[in-house]
Amino acid sequence: DVKVTQSSRYLVKRTGEKVFLECVQDMDHENMFWYRQDPGLGLRLIYFSYDVKMKEKGDIPEGYSVSREKKERFSLILESASTNQTSMYLCASTSPRDRSFYEQYFGPGTRLTVT
């Protein structure tokens, strides 16, 4: 089974701290994604990566950066955390090798609270 793991289920940080959220997948997937989920707003794409060292902005990249140094690992970085970044963060991965079938595999999520 595909497994997508995230470094923490719950995280509490202070305003201004630098925050790292880690995501690891074990299926050799090329594509990895970071979403955030907020009540009433659904899932919104922050960044995605389709290869090592490649990244593209999603719909709401402001205040975030990412790093993909290895194929299996995709990190989301909050350079200076703010309270409006309190949210559930979800990582996902997939492979484009079969383009007719596109299943994204999601991790369990990290609930980040910035105080």
Added chain:
Amino acid sequence: DAKTTQPTSMDCAEGRAANLPCNHSTISGNEYVYWYRQIHSQGPQYIIHGLKNNETNEMASLIITEDRKSSTLILPHATLRDTAVYYCIVRPTQGGSEKLVFGKGTKLTVNP
């Protein structure tokens, strides 16, 4: 913006069929319809997808209208564990990113 419209919430009795509708009137000819669900405190999970034919797997059935402007996800015998938010998604294909655009989904509550 999401290209689909779904009811905000629905209820279903345990053991009965749950029929979740989705409108996607602007769908293009080469776009697929995907369904995901998200159980509380978990990440979304793929259920099923289709292009224009009806599809069935071990989890659900997908009925797509002939004009492809709407579809229905059917859970034939809903259980309490099917309580979740269900997302209908039209997949962007050629020329775009490979992201999935999630709307707000339908919160399905299965009642005992």
